[in-house]
Amino acid sequence: MKRKNILSQLKLEMEDNLPNNVLDSVKNVKVKKDLTPVYEEINSPGVVSLKTNAKFITGFMVLAVLLFSFLLIILPLLNKVINPKSTIVSKLGIDINPSIDLMLDENDEVVLCLAKNKHAEILLNGENFVGKPVGEVTKQIITLATKAGYITTEQANDDIQNAVLITAICEDESKQENLLNSIKNEVKNFYMNNQIYGVVLTEFSSKQELVDLVNSLNYDLSETEKEELKNYSVKKLNEILSESYTQLKRRFRSDFIIEELNKCINPIYEEYENVKNEIDLKLKDVETEFANFEEIWQQDTELCKQKIAMLESEIAVLNEQIEEEEDPIMLAKLQIELEKKQLFLLSEQKELSDRENGSAMFNAVKNDLVKEINKFKEQLEQKEDEYLQKVETELVKVKDSVDKLDAQIENKKDELIKTYEVLFDKHLNALDNYNDFYNNYTNWLVDVAPKTEQLEKDWNSYKEKWETQFANYINF
Amino acid sequence: MDKKLLDDYLIKLKKGDNNAFDAIYHLTKRGVFSLVLSIVKNPYVAEDIMQDTYLKIKEKILYYKDGTNGYAWILTIARNLSLNYLNKNKKVDVLDTEEHEYLNPVTDKNFVKDDMPIFKIAKEHLNDFELQVVVLYSVYGYKHREIAEILNKPLGSVLWTYNNAIKKLQKVLKKEERDEA
Numbered sequence: 003m004k005r006k007n008i009l010s011q012l013k014l015e016m017e018d019n020l021p022n023n024v025l026d027s028v029k030n031v032k033v034k035k036d037l038t039p040v041y042e043e044i045n046s047p048g049v050v051s052l053k054t055n056a057k058f059i060t061g062f063m064v065l066a067v068l069l070f071s072f073l074l075i076i077l078p079l080l081n082k083v084i085n086p087k088s089t090i091v092s093k094l095g096i097d098i099n100p101s102i103d104l105m106l107d108e109n110d111e112v113v114l115c116l117a118k119n120k121h122a123e124i125l126l127n128g129e130n131f132v133g134k135p136v137g138e139v140t141k142q143i144i145t146l147a148t149k150a151g152y153i154t155t156e157q158a159n160d161d162i163q164n165a166v167l168i169t170a171i172c173e174d175e176s177k178q179e180n181l182l183n184s185i186k187n188e189v190k191n192f193y194m195n196n197q198i199y200g201v202v203l204t205e206f207s208s209k210q211e212l213v214d215l216v217n218s219l220n221y222d223l224s225e226t227e228k229e230e231l232k233n234y235s236v237k238k239l240n241e242i243l244s245e246s247y248t249q250l251k252r253r254f255r256s257d258f259i260i261e262e263l264n265k266c267i268n269p270i271y272e273e274y275e276n277v278k279n280e281i282d283l284k285l286k287d288v289e290t291e292f293a294n295f296e297e298i299w300q301q302d303t304e305l306c307k308q309k310i311a312m313l314e315s316e317i318a319v320l321n322e323q324i325e326e327e328e329d330p331i332m333l334a335k336l337q338i339e340l341e342k343k344q345l346f347l348l349s350e351q352k353e354l355s356d357r358e359n360g361s362a363m364f365n366a367v368k369n370d371l372v373k374e375i376n377k378f379k380e381q382l383e384q385k386e387d388e389y390l391q392k393v394e395t396e397l398v399k400v401k402d403s404v405d406k407l408d409a410q411i412e413n414k415k416d417e418l419i420k421t422y423e424v425l426f427d428k429h430l431n432a433l434d435n436y437n438d439f440y441n442n443y444t445n446w447l448v449d450v451a452p453k454t455e456q457l458e459k460d461w462n463s464y465k466e467k468w469e470t471q472f473a474n475y476i477n478f
Numbered sequence: 479m480d481k482k483l484l485d486d487y488l489i490k491l492k493k494g495d496n497n498a499f500d501a502i503y504h505l506t507k508r509g510v511f512s513l514v515l516s517i518v519k520n521p522y523v524a525e526d527i528m529q530d531t532y533l534k535i536k537e538k539i540l541y542y543k544d545g546t547n548g549y550a551w552i553l554t555i556a557r558n559l560s561l562n563y564l565n566k567n568k569k570v571d572v573l574d575t576e577e578h579e580y581l582n583p584v585t586d587k588n589f590v591k592d593d594m595p596i597f598k599i600a601k602e603h604l605n606d607f608e609l610q611v612v613v614l615y616s617v618y619g620y621k622h623r624e625i626a627e628i629l630n631k632p633l634g635s636v637l638w639t640y641n642n643a644i645k646k647l648q649k650v651l652k653k654e655e656r657d658e659a
Contacts (some may be wrong), residue, residue: 005644008596008651009616015594016512016617021525025503028532272633274624277638292560 005287005305090114090182090241094136095169096143098152100125101419105244108183110136114244119419125150137188144192153198168203191264213239213368214425218418219246262403266396274389285378292371299357299364306354480505484548492539503532508548510556512617513628516610517560519601521594527563531556553628596647602651608643611636 090105090113100122107115112131117123125146131139144166147153153166168185172178189202208236214233216239217223223231231239291298327333357364484505492499510531515524534555541639542551577653600609614620622640 005648008644008647009612012596012600012613012616015597016508016613018517019515019521019594020507020511021521021528023524024528024532025500026509028503028536029499031533031536071484240642276621276633279622279633283641315605 004291006014010154039388067128090244092170092172092178093243094140094181094185095167096140097167097169098144098145098147100152102126102143102149104136104139106136106181112136112139115139116244121152123154137184140185140188141192142190148198153200166200168202170223194237214421215418216243216246216416218421219243265395266400267393270389270392277385281378281381281385287372287383288371288378292368295368295371299367303354303357306350306357310347310350310354313343313350317343317347384415481547481549485545487545488539488542488548488551489544491536492494492542492544499536502535502552504515506552509549509553509614509620512613513553514556514560515597516613517557518563519609523563527556527559530559534559539642541650547627548566549624550628596651599650600643600647603646604643607631608639610619611640612643612647615640 051194090459091108092106092110094104096102096104100123101118102122103116103118104112105116107113112134115126115129117126125143129142129146131142144153151234166189168182168189170178170182170185173180186202187374192198193200193202213234216231217228220242231242234242317340320336320343324333324340327336482497484502487498487501487505491502496635506526510528513580514527514531514534518524518527531552535552538555551594600612604612607629611625614625614628622636623633625631625640626636629636
């Protein structure tokens with residue numbers, strides 16, 4: 003029996019045995035709707051019910067308690083070994099022309115190193131400062147900057163040559179000052195040892211700057227979240243900052259591209275595989291049929307012969323019955339039956355003669371099978387072409403999204419640099435304004451001094467005059 | 479198979495439209511029956527579990543997430559109820575065979591109606607998974623991918639199992655035809 007026939011027969015059996023009264027019995031039953039998750043309520047055999055085994059639960063609980071106590075002791079020890087990454091507690095900014103931010107842990111060791119402009123990216127290319135003490139890292143950065151020509155060893159022409167600006171943000175203000183001083187000394191010592199003439203500037207940064215920086219990196223933050231940032235501690239802000247920067251870097255790397263490709267192409271590939279498998283199965287069926295074609299042909303021819311023999315015997319029986327039959331109605335029925343059988347016999351005889359005499363039919367059926375095989379093969383090729391076309395379209399899309407992301411990151415970087423420049427300018431402007439105010443005030447004081455003196459003199463003379471007049475009046 | 483249509487009806491039922499239940503039943507009855515029958519292998523038991531399945535659908539309709547695969551949701555309910563039945567029946571079987579000598583068609587696992595010769599052969603010669611795959615593919619016209627989703631198996635296993643099962647059936651039927659001749 004052919005595959006198709008087995009399946010259709012099975013379908014027929016199922017259809018015949020499909021219950022008729024289920025809908026009627028269920029339709030009018032009132033059921034209380036509930037929201038208990040259906041998968042939780044039904045116990046599949048793969049799910050072991052813990053409730054049914056009290057011994058198991060007791061054993062499990064004892065084990066759990068033991069394991070928990072073990073973990074309590076071991077975990078803190080393991081954490082140091084397995085996860086050496088410490089929490090960021092302070093940030094140190096080194097600004098030469100390359101601008102670099104160092105995120106530090108409580109031991110002043112570098113946890114993360116951020117290059118804030120292109121010069122810094124080039125300068126730090128291939129360097130890994132993580133886990134090293136901040137003093138050593140600063141020295142390395144200054145050495146690199148010297149080698150790269152940002153700091154010169156030539157005689158200084160003015161005070162601001164080789165200037166390094168160091169900024170620090172820390173929760174604890176005294177620690178912040180200590181950190182700044184120690185770094186300042188490190189740089190100064192380096193300058194002295196290498197006979198470099200330069201100046202080290204230190205500056206306390208405001209918390210608002212950090213908030214702005216976090217804001218600029220997390221451009222998908224809502225207004226409320228942005229407001230909340232102000233209430234976070236410096237430590238928390240530093241953590242968010244390092245996390246956002248890492249994310250930005252990760253997305254920038256090829257991981258993003260691979261992820262995107264998987265997301266777009268996997269479903270297409272799966273769909274193609276399914277279609278391909280289905281066509282393959284059909285193709286195999288037809289090919290098997292084609293391989294056994296001659297055997298089946300012979301079997302069918304034999305079947306045809308058997309049918310003819312059977313029909314001939316049936317016709318002989320019918321002829322006998324007609325001869326004996328006297329009832330005209332029955333006779334008419336038998337004659338109709340006889341005619342039908344004779345027609346069947348004729349068609350079977352024709353098919354047999356075709357099969358035995360001519361190869362035309364044999365070839366025609368065989369050709370049909372070949373055509374069907376070719377049709378499936380063509381379908382396979384067509385599906386493959388479609389799949390490749392779709393993949394190509396998706397690749398273009400992925401490339402677009404990567405380009406878009408690149409542009410976004412570039413914009414953010416520019417924005418970041420701009421923000422820092424503006425903030426720095428603002429700081430310098432504020433200092434200038436204060437100096438202007440002070441100078442103006444002093445000048446005004448100088449201008450106003452003779453007038454005040456004159457006023458005092460006038461007042462004294464008036465007072466004297468009045469006192470004299472008053473004395474004269476009393477004496478009078 | 480119109481998933482969108484079934485999803486629409488499930489949403490309507492969720493909103494309290496009881497007429498949608500008839501449509502859901504007619505859209506899914508073949509799939510539910512064939513899956514349940516391929517697991518419990520007894521048409522009488524399958525009928526009972528089919529009833530339970532539709533009652534469960536009514537009861538749990540609020541839990542259906544709009545826009546998800548309604549067929550898979552319904553068939554998972556049917557499958558779990560069938561497996562529950564088999565689990566419970568394992569214990570009952572032991573008692574039954576000890577206390578009763580005769581076998582009741584409703585509780586007899588080996589009972590098959592006379593008008594289901596192919597199913598009988600399939601039941602005897604295929605394992606549970608093979609039977610489920612063949613029935614779901616032939617009766618309900620599920621794609622192999624969908625069967626893999628419903629039975630929670632890899633697509634490759636479903637394709638392989640289906641091919642093997644059909645070959646087994648062909649072999650057995652050929653042998654029977656030869657014996658009869």
